Amino acid sequence: MRFRIGSVVVGLALAVSMTAVALAQADDDTPAVDDAVPVDTTAVAPVTDQSAPPMLFLHLADPAEEDVEVPLGTAQLTVRGVTLPGAVVSVDGYLAVIDDQGGFVVLTPLDEGANEIEVVASDGQGNQVTTTLFVVRGD
């Protein structure tokens, strides 16, 4: 009987240790939530395979909202963001210059009235991420 109880105790100890490991893994896998910046097309999954290429993302810091209203006197919009280093970014169809960290700043002309400006990022695998800005220039 003593040995039987001992075996059960060993099994339960194993359960406790495995539960602790599982809890630690669950904590590590929980992604951080950032509500501060709404214009974000990032879809970054936890990296489990070190050999897998990093996932393409596009994050606009300025403007921070998709819907923007500017005065009639504002003829250009500054679009500032960050993407995967090495990715290609275009703003309204024009190539952006990307720095080593994936940052870019582009001045794009605005027409009077509503402007639909597509910011597109792509990588060498053909993956593509798009954010569309709706900018109204006028009163």
Next chain:
Amino acid sequence: MRHTQLTFGGRLRAAFIGGGASLVLVAATLAGPVLAADQTTAAAAQTPEAIGPHTHQLHGIVKTAPSAGATTFTLTTVRFGDVTVSFAGATPRGRGHARGRARSFQLATAADLKAGDRVVVQGRTSADGKSFVARRVHVLPAKDAPGKPTHLVGTISSVATASAGTTLTIRLADGTTQSVSISSETKIRPEGKTVADLSVGTRVTVVSKNGTASGVVVLPA
């Protein structure tokens, strides 16, 4: 105290009991967070934000156009779901040059709207917070209108040079090909690369608009 003689079968049963308990605990621990995360994601996807006092502009697709004489329509938006918009009318303002973009235009009355129109609406949220009062309504070009920028990622399969300029044919990953013309305005990157570097077999990303490349990026081999 009386001791029971341990048999091999007894040890085996005890081991099964302990091991089974551990598996149940681990499965519950792993499944709990996953199920909770799924429920959170589903709830977030199904619950659009509500328009509020700080909402001054919306964009979306007209779901139901106003009936004759009416000034109210329903706008389907990604962020706020379906929004009821009232538009009493406005005097359209003049427009500048479109610089190659398909142009948007302003509406004078809600009666000019039709279902499926893509619009940007400026205004404010109504006092009761249930609808949006439009000051101006801008109709955007159709989604498939020419002038949309595209990124073509592939390998140059042919280069044709003529007096009018150079035409690149790009073989894409799916095996199809697309042709784009290169002009003197086309930017070639990285810095220092020229049209001479755009040879058959080179991997490139072409940023094009209206069939003309605004930029070509030579990718690492």
